[in-house]
Amino acid sequence: MTAVGACFFPAATFSPSCNRISSVTPLLAVSADQIPASTAVRHGTVKKEKKVKEEKEKRRMNSWNEYFEQSKEMIGPDGGPPRWFSPLECGSRLDNSPLLLFLPVMYSCIIYRYVYFPLADLVKIVERTVKSEYQRSPSRPIYLVGESLGACLALAVAAHNPDIDLVLILANPATSFSRSYLQLLTPLLEALPDPLSPGLPNILRSTAGESLRMVLDNVVQGLPLQSTAGELVKDLTTFSLSLHVLADILPKETLVWKLQMLKSASSYAQSRLYAIKAQTLILCSGNDQLLPSQQEGERLLNLLSKSKCELRKFDDSGHFLFLEGSIDLVTIIKGTSYYRRGKYHDYASDFIPPTTDEARKVIESNSLFNLIASAVMLSTLEDGTIVKGLDGIPSEGPVLFVGYHMLLGLEKIPLVSRIYLEKNILIRGIAHPMMFMRSKTGKMPDISSFDKFRIMGAVPVAPANFFKLFSSKSHVLLYPGGMREALHRKGEEYKLFWPEQSEFVRMAARFGAKIVPFGAVGEDDLGQVVFDYDDLVQIPYFRSEIESLTSEATQLRSDLGGEVANQQVHMPLIMPKVPGRFYYYFGKPLETKGRKQELKDREKSHEFYLQVKSEVERCIAYLKVKRESDPYRSIGPRLLYQATHGFESEVPSFEI
Template identity: 50%
Template sequence: MDKEDNNTHVLHPREAMASVIGVQVLPFFMSNSENKYWNRVQVRSLSNADSTVLSSDSNVVNGTSIGGERGRAGTLIDQGNGQLMSKIEEKKRVKDDFLETLKPLWDDGYGTETIRDFFDMAKDMIKPDGGLPRWFCPVACGRPLKNSPILLFLPGMDGTGLGLVLHHKALGKAFEVRCLHIPVHDRTPFEGLVTLVEETVRFEYASSPRKPIYLVGDSFGGCLALAVASRNPAIDLVLILSNPATSFGRSQLQPLFPILEAMPDGLHSAVPYLLSSIMGDLVKMATVNIESRLPPGQRIERLSRSLTGLLPYLSGFVDVIPKDSQLWKLKLLKSAAAYANSRLHAVKAEVLVLSSGKDNILPSKDEGQRLMNSLQDCVVRHFKDSGHNLLLLYSLFPAILLWENKLTAPFAVMVQEDGIGLLTVIKGTGKYRHSRRLDYTSDFLPPSTTELKYAIDQVTGLLSVAAGSIMFSTLEDGKIVKGLGGVPNEGPVLLVGYHMLMGLELIPLVEGFLREKNIMIRGLTDPTLFSRMFESSSSDFSIIDWVKVFGAVPVTATNLFKLLSTKSHVLLYPGGSREALHYKGEEYKLFWPDQQEFVRMAARFGATIVPFGAVGEDDIAEVVLDYKDLIKIPVVNDFIKDANHNAIRVRDEIKGEVANRDLFIPVMLPKIPGRFYYLFGKPIKTKGREDILRDKQVANQLYLQIKSEVERNLTFLIKKRQEDPYRSIVDRTLYKALYAPSHEVPTFEL
């Protein structure tokens, strides 16, 4: 056993009878109480599926055991007093300490770590210790939610395992995060690294066979993840690949590699500047944690200070990857790409590829297309303005794009991110789950404060400003009040209302409930938005993904059942897409089916039904070409038919006008924006109403009452908005300029 230094000891695999890897907790993570890292130790066997567990009386130095005996498989956790126990026993003891759920607008920690933190940590991580690759758990991740799946991070060329530093706190709520550290001077061949990760995967699978295991591979780590997945098709793996290095053979820098090998040591100091593109755009990295809403002058000043502070770190990049290690890693990368590419056909795992449009190292955009075509279950999200290392960028100067990308963009505003919030992307693409099948109820994570702020400021900001939404609700005594005070706080609650043109009312409605009542609305949505209909290798992280982040669920009886059973606030539009994609002259007309299906479901759970109306679409845009007009145009007619060929039919048994639900995008003429108005009617309680379940006629009467209430709310708002002196965006803008930007603009008197 080697003694690494005065503070840290590690049990090396080659020195133990059971070929055990002792996961060293490096000095950076334990010497300073101000560092936010949790000392956790895992002992794993490379020789077989068994693991070695150190006994409770093993010696522990700063969280690292230096002795022990063979025992039951498990993960060791240092509680800070030298007491160690198996993972299973520890989980039983702290069972009550785990959070069950997250509340809406939770703190995800984005902006608290920057690229400087990466370099500071890397300086300590690269110090030679003579050790082999090992796992570590960043303390910044904290304690995850109960029954969270495990996430294994597989690093890129640097091997530090710190590539998720900007995402530790957010990911730590949703996953048990472990990061692979490959020491700079380690010469373990690719097959050896595959074995290490594979043994860990198999151990975790044996411990929790019903949970998925997430492998996040950055560049080189993407090859490693694919290799492990190809060898373990029976294990439920979810692969998140950030610019995977499977395209290494087509790298733009291939001609430079022979020069690097022949470069004298005296010129090696120039290599960091040549290879800085490995880390992506340094200017973009410097902008992390700089508020995008600051005035241009202040933003430039802060960017200048941040960039100046980063330049000294760049010269230290040579220490992160010295010349001899660079040459070894290039050979390792070559073998990794060849190994992974030869086994793509065997990968059965669910794969999400994140590709960059400005990757100066690898042809990542083309590789995303190739992997999407080669792998059995693969989706791609493309970030066209980002460099190679997506994971060290987050939410930087996004550009808002309107009306593009075929059928999907007109649903709302599209966003192109320069950076990436990894957990947000995982949620938005429907990849976060606790078991083999995604459960839209139990697997949902509410949006964080950062996600709400980003969505409102950058994704839907123009609509939010243009709408100037104002909400009213009705108390138990029938009195209409401003705000959402009349909507019950306790669920289950079923909000039933009119679906505006293009669903424009959704964004202000969800935002309003989050801001005023901190309640997450779960909207039942057309299942087509959850299909692969809109997927391509150039798909941006679009408004459709953001809809999923903010709680949208495919509209099915099963999902409504689950949501009501968990006492959620559920949003339902009986008119569905027929109302949202209505024809000319059909504003505020309801297209509801004859069946009262949702009434009986609500009564089964004693849910409170709140009918509501929303108006304002005719103050935003005017439909000039609707479905009847578009199908008369031959080319457009063919496009609509193709787009609807594979569309999911929610209720094929429904007859009449509401059954006419072919998806299409009406041609609209924008107007000078008016205002959105919402009125939530008097709550209708179904608790104790067994007669609704027994008698269909009673259920139908309640159904007609709800429909009538929605129509009454619409009529009330259409009439009263004429009395609003601030209905026009011009008047609202002047009011804010004279008073305060954050001051709520008044409306009509009740």
């Protein structure tokens, strides 16, 4: 978990019995990479990516060995109870940041070896802090992040305090203890010979560098439950290099006590789930060898449905989720839209721009599609000159991009990526509300598939969001044709389905936003619709499914008539083609600055609206003609060109 840079939260971590603040904390505290004034990945830096990534990882992730070595210095007995400690390695805080309290999986293990605190006392300690902080800032939420046993503790505190605004983030919660192999580990430990405890540090020191599996294979040879132990330790190999340190602070009796604590905490939390009202995010690993975490996540999701609850799965991750280099809790919080500074999440004011690393990962996840599309982009300068590239796009906002929504909305992927890479501009897309709500029936796309769009700034369509984005001088992307245009029928390629009434002109004029009309073509070179909505509704089964999906999705423009209000949710059958190429043409920016009063007039506003629509249609027509003269329109010639000139080289296209 990242530990360097600008803080989302003033964070505190539940610590063992100690009275000092330590640099060990950033391994556990929630933070993010430094958010630069300009968050972008520059074009042409692919060769440096590997080196930059390696250096970044060294800086971001403290090793297990370092963590345990520093932990040894913190756990000396001082006669005090468990307490909180805060990070030192952290950047500047955001205004009105909420508090985050972190309850790590290891906290009940590292408590000084001869002092074992009852579960009820631990609950009271956290609860006391929660109440105190709520009194100080009642208008801001308090985040409780709990791992494994810590998740049980967080659930218990939330159940006791239903009237406090809490946000729970539960990683592999130990509420599944009764269904795990861990419950069988207690008799195994009790069966181990007594000399094991004092001798274990020496054994582990001599095996530094070996996996925990190899160590326990030697230790439990010939003992009952050997096969069970072998399965349990798969997930512990992550920190095998630090076992000699761990052995110093975890004697046998501590391990037994921890298992007993897990059992009681699981039962305690289970009996109070009915009282949970807190907003909850459950994070579950698919390769957790200690607990059946994904099954438990599904179960908790159903039980906590009365509260706002979401689930995210990490199929390749193990039990210690936050200690894996590929997992960043901050990115998860941003992608799920769980970061808020007030009672509700505000998609404009609570949005945190993606870090360079976050943006890179999102763009890389679409690298194959971007390679296939090999987008050609044209823009228009203020004097009307058409140029290759994006020099004609205004750098200063507010700017509103208005264009054609290609089949399935595929055009937005190269568009957002290229503008971000080349212009250092983050496009805030206006998106359908279905991208921000969990499916009730399971028939809609899983909400997690849209996390990367939320990381990159997508917001649900709403007048209030338009207002906030324009007031913050953002670059906004709008498709007036919406779903009807993106899920068009056969033979409707490049046909606009815009509302008859103007929808965005007066809002843009209010803030003096520049409107950039654009066209995009290429969907007909990628696939062909062979079974569309009109075909699907003729079949009773598909008609029923479409009606179910449409009723579940938020209805937009329900007060309007015509095609644009007819936005049935369905998936057309598309026959793929040998990939062609995508083309974009951004027209000359249209000024609204100084026309606020003029465009308040409904007739004038409508005239301007039709002008924008006409410009989009002109851009599409221009591209359809010009692409015919592109010698690299097909993927074959493009691949041949890149094979001879390098795959990082830009493939030429037609002459302007």
